[in-house]
Amino acid sequence: MANFTPVASLIGGLLIGIASVWLLAANGRIAGISGILHGLFAQPPGDRAWRGAFIAGLIAAGFAWHLFAGPAPVRENFGLGWAAAAGLLVGFGTRVGGGCTSGHGVCGLGRFSLRSLVAVAVFMAAGIVAAVVTRHVLGVAS
């Protein structure tokens, strides 16, 4: 547990929760990021303005963060083929499963949804299996 960062992680988590409450209070929307993203590519296209604004804010936060914290570390041994495979699984799975770590996790658990609790248990278990196999069997993405 050499890299344990309890204070920063707890404060960061609180900010994520506050941001989710803010979006619900001000826009009447659930801060499920996969749903916000997939909605941009829905047919027929819907309410793109608030979705685009939220995602723009998310990306702008990264640039602002780098300004004072420096650039993020780059991974050496994670090939682009793996990145594409992981992205496809995440995009497909969140669309079919109706949510991700934010929609089912932060927001769904916050409203005590059984669907979300099941989804969180399943994606956590699958994530643990995939991470252990990826690192200790495939030897990538360390």
Add this chain to the structure above:
Amino acid sequence: MTSAFGAGFLFGIGLWLSGMANPRKVLDFLDVAGDWDPSLLLVMGGAVAVTAMFFRPLLQRKEITFDKTAVDAPLVAGAALFGLGWGLGGYCPGPALTALSNLSSEALVFVAAMIAGGILGRISLRPAGSLAQR
């Protein structure tokens, strides 16, 4: 519009501060067979502590309801596939999007594939015969 941008910005800062935007830290949490880093439990715990306090009264006041309540096969299968991709790459959707600011090919490729995966997911969910009806 402004509030959506602000909420996204605050959400993104939370991801960076918490360590969620760093795929290596995410994998250090999911990889229970390695040098385990439990930090992400505190991220989820902190976030859910806030939403658990405010979500139900807000949803009630705004009369927002959810049409899907049953635990069904797409939910479980989708969550499983998402989890596999998360544990493979260390990115879930929010961190992947805010990591576009790294201007790394890794993040760009991941996000492009994630969007493509979402479109494939939508097509696979379309009820049989709905193409012909259009």
